[in-house]
Amino acid sequence: MSPLLRSLRRGDPLIWFTGSALGVCLLMIAGLVGVILVNGLGFFWPRPLLEVTLRDGGAFLGEVENREQIPNPGHPDHLKKSRIQLRVGNRDLLGFDFKWIDEDEIARRQALPEAWFIERREYGPLIGTPVLLKEGEAVRARGPEAIGPLLPALLGKAERDRAAIARIEKGEIGEINYRIEQFRLLDRKLDLEARKDPSRDQGRERERIRQAVEEQKALYAKKQEELGRIVERAAPTTLTVQIAGGREKELRTLDIYRAYAANRLGWPGRLRIYAHRLWEFLRDDPRESNTEGGIFPAIFGTVMMVIIMSIIVVPLGVLAALYLREYAKQGALVRTVRIAVNNLAGVPSIVFGVFGLGFFVYFVGGTIDQLFFSAALPTPTYGTGGILWASLTLALLTVPVVIVASEEALAAVPRSMREASVAMGATKLQTILRVVLPAAAPGILTGLILAMARGAGEVAPLMLTGVVKLAPELPLDGFFPFLHLDRKFMHLGFHIYDVGFQSPNVEAAKPMVYTTTILLLLIVVLLNLAAIVVRNRLREKYKTSAF
């Protein structure tokens, strides 16, 4: 027998065939994850700054972002010459962040030791050389060598000042605004009551509300004053930076988030900045229409939405599966229902979004507003998108997955176990609660894992039911009732779409898209891991007899 024939007999080609199929799948996944990781994780790395002087005398300073062959189809120099992309920053001065420069036009390249990369509140980074540090009108230092050592202390102070301002603005003034709003609603309520029952005297209540509002307003004025003092104290310190080409920009140190001399950084310095940026990304609110700063609200919104969704979808799905598997008479009808449920999982998610908008937001939310929040109308409370409606819509979207998985888990509970329970004199309900459900719990959790993975990555339905580009408040905070299910929220998936495709500054936003994607993947993985750990514990506890 020839070796080829022998190999055929052993089934080698099939092994190769199936193995290659798996290989292709793995390669594609690894490629996707790799592209995301490389692009996303590189974003925070502080790169050296290059000064490029052009033949025509122009000069640009920035990080080298890219290098490519110049396409010029039909000409002999097609893909022969190359150009580099510089991230030059200074958008307020230049009008652009990125610049393509043909290498032919470059007269000189130079790594300036005094080139600084300055992250600030607005307009993206400022890249240039610090020339002057002033406090009010008095000059504190001149030239980069003198300014450099002074900056860390100044920036530390700026950070503390910003934190103090944020505390007053978001915390204390936020609380005052919240109270004033509550009193306004009380007032509105009295208006409504007065219309119904004009004879009743509301003088005392009105007076109390008026006084309380006055009190809050006085408090508000005091806080404003305090805020003004902090800003005043911090503002006079300014830094003047000269950019490539000689123009200068004066900047309040209060607005500077970070500054470093990129070409003088050693490895430890770079690593420190990298870690710091990463941490900031996770912890901070977004700035500059989401292209800078952090994405904490989006992380928070995503996790919270998935949790609310899980809380809704598990009982719903499990109860439905229990009925289908344990109580319904197995026949044509149940089979039809089962097929319908399976197919429901294939309905485009935007359709669920439209349904969520029409049913949950307008109908249910509108009704709730009419019944319980009429004082606030016409401003909707629940009659507009919010985290509750988004979670409910996602629960609806993922409930087929949970039903199918739960049904399978229930079916897998051995008949002998149910019989044992029934033979002991247990009712059907007791059997289900005490024996069947605990034994099916790991399988049900598998369904939840699948549902979470699907739900966390869904974007389209959320756009209609409560996700926004920028949510000023988290759905969970220190104000009663703490959990604000009516609030709009941010979501990583939507963030990716928004930053990647709705941003005015796409080039600057691109790395943000990758990093956000990494984070979304990471969160899905973490949520899944948590569920898997729980499932394995349960499996260990309720493992069925091997014999």
Added chain:
Amino acid sequence: MSQEAKAADSGLRIRTEVKAQEAASTEVREADIVIEDLNLSYGDNHVLHDISMDVEDRRVTAFIGPSGCGKSTLLRCLNRMNDLIDNVRTTGTIRVKGLDVNAPATDVIEVRRRIGMVFQKSNPFPKSIYENVVYGLRIAGIHDKATLDEACERSLRRAALWGEVKDRLGESGLGLSGGQMQRLCIARAIAVEPEIILMDEPCSALDPIATLKIEELIYSLKDRYTIVIVTHNLQQAARVSDRTAFFWLGRLVEYASTPDMFTKPKDKLTEDYITGRFG
């Protein structure tokens, strides 16, 4: 040795074993379970035909017969376990201590509490040993810790398992060996103090030593409980039972005291079966 010769040999051994029991089993007791004209069909499949028999109080009654002869089905009629299966139709009456099991007014939960059952495949719940034993009490609404503890120990002692598990009552019931698991199931069944215990081939998945232990257990339990055991193992029927019923194709062929059955069967079919000529 050929299959036939082996079977014949086993028949011979059974007869000698049975002789020892003969003296003890002849006394007639009052009937505990009375079955009259029982017919049962799964859909169009008529499984039990006109079964009428009495099961005596605090005796071990064995049901024997080839596979598919309806003996397990009959056993499951006694505590209405067939209710769990769709398309089952039963006619005729079964009285357990005067209670009409099949009557519409009868509380099936009550019937099952009075009749314990042990299955072919031991089926402990995926819970601790302790929780397995007190399951029946818990679902009956007993929460008093002392009562549960007491019932747990008593049942495990009676099931001859106490000594082996008393130090690990909190561990999973599924961690026990096959024979221990089956004894755990017996303990679980007797924890609720039933009057009758049904056993559906309780040893068919066990090794000979574990089987022996279960048989000893059955022997010790028959002072307190009426036991009905379905078995494929003729030697086992001969060893543990006082009376034996032989079923064939859904009919009760012969029902007599075990010594009579194995030494002088009246029916030709019975004789063929117990001597291993078919089955």
